Amino acid sequence: MEFWKSIWGLLRRRHVGPPVLVLAVLVAAVTFLLVPTHYVSKAFMVLATPAGGGTLSLDPSKPTGLTNPLLNFNDGLKTTTGILMQAVNTPEEMDALGAGPKNSTTVVINDGATSPDLLSSSQNGPFIYIEGDSTTPAAASGVVLKAQQRIRAELVSRQEALNAPKSTFLTMVDVVPPTTPVIKMTTKIQLTGVALVLVLLLGLGGAYARDRMRESRRLRAPDNVAELTSSPGELDPPTLRIARAKDKAVLTVRGDAFSGTLGDDTPHETV
Numbered sequence: 001m002e003f004w005k006s007i008w009g010l011l012r013r014r015h016v017g018p019p020v021l022v023l024a025v026l027v028a029a030v031t032f033l034l035v036p037t038h039y040v041s042k043a044f045m046v047l048a049t050p051a052g053g054g055t056l057s058l059d060p061s062k063p064t065g066l067t068n069p070l071l072n073f074n075d076g077l078k079t080t081t082g083i084l085m086q087a088v089n090t091p092e093e094m095d096a097l098g099a100g101p102k103n104s105t106t107v108v109i110n111d112g113a114t115s116p117d118l119l120s121s122s123q124n125g126p127f128i129y130i131e132g133d134s135t136t137p138a139a140a141s142g143v144v145l146k147a148q149q150r151i152r153a154e155l156v157s158r159q160e161a162l163n164a165p166k167s168t169f170l171t172m173v174d175v176v177p178p179t180t181p182v183i184k185m186t187t188k189i190q191l192t193g194v195a196l197v198l199v200l201l202l203g204l205g206g207a208y209a210r211d212r213m214r215e216s217r218r219l220r221a222p223d224n225v226a227e228l229t230s231s232p233g234e235l236d237p238p239t240l241r242i243a244r245a246k247d248k249a250v251l252t253v254r255g256d257a258f259s260g261t262l263g264d265d266t267p268h269e270t271v
Contacts (some may be wrong), residue, residue, distance in 0.1 A: 013207075021201035028196035035191050036104070038184040039140040040133050043148060044118065044176035046085075047126040047155075048078045050168060070145060077126035080155075080170060086107055087154050088147065097146050098139075105134035107143045109151075127175070137181035144178045 009042050027080050048069040087093070088109055095102050099107040112118030112129035128151060132143035 002181070016204075016207045020200060020207070022194050023203060026200035027199045028192050031195040032188060032192040035188045036135045038133055038135060038187060039137045039181035040131060040184045041144045041179050041181045042115075042132075042176065043130045043143040043144050043174065043178045044112065044126045045130070045148065045172045046175050047081050047128070047170055048072075048173050049077070049170060053203050073125055076239055077170070081111065081128055083158070084154055085111065085156075088150055093150065097102075097150065099132075099143055105143050107132045107147055109147055110204065130178075133184065140181040141178055148172070148174075148178070158200055168260070221223040 049072045051067060051068075051069060055065070088097075091100070094107070097107055098107050108114055108129075108131040110129055112127050115129055115131070118129055128146050130147045130151075132140045132147070134140040134143065155172060217224060
């Protein structure tokens with residue numbers, strides 16, 4: 001409680017509180033201006049089977065029946081989406097998309113577990129969620145489009161490598177096409193808040209520490225020359241002068257007392 005009273009007292013001081021507050025606001029404003037604005041674009045896709053299903057009849061006269069792809073989801077499709085996500089999340093693939101660690105653009109490719117709006121849906125189907133983040137709207141939407149194209153190309157190449165019949169090829173269907181990039185202020189606001197709080201803490205903390213040091217020196221200051229160290233070389237001149245002044249004042253008062261007793265009007269002083 002004493003600490004917060006001291007901080008409040010510092011804030012009310014004209015030479016401490018207002019300058020620290022102004023400096024904190026200025027640093028926060030500069031941080032807000034310097035941190036680049038980010039834009040986010042999203043897309044949501046689902047892996048679907050063809051209408052003819054995943055098998056091809058060997059007898060042309062007895063073709064397989066047609067099914068509704070939206071009614072034909074199974075665990076095999078979720079396995080395939082897992083393979084695709086692992087394939088495009090490698091460092092090499094991220095560099096090819098322009099979202100490497102040295103770039104200002106990032107892309108997230110998963111089953112939607114990082115999106116609160118899609119968290120429940122991602123547990124029930126073969127979905128792929130893409131989120132692009134960059135400092136320009138064009139770069140944010142561009143990395144999403146590149147990721148979609150890369151996933152579709154990876155899906156086709158893997159099916160061709162396994163010699164799957166083309167009529168049974170799986171396809172990626174857009175559930176939510178790439179959205180218009182929107183401004184993301186989270187990082188900008190967080191860094192601005194950190195700068196504001198940090199300057200306030202440093203400014204008030206420094207003022208508080210300075211006051212405590214002054215108080216500590218005042219309490220440790222000797223009251224008279226007798227309490228000073230015997231080595232004059234170790235004495236601080238201002239401290240020595242203060243102690244001598246205190247001794248002089250004490251002896252002056254005593255001299256006045258003696259003069260009243262002896263009838264002498266001249267005060268006795270000893271330096």
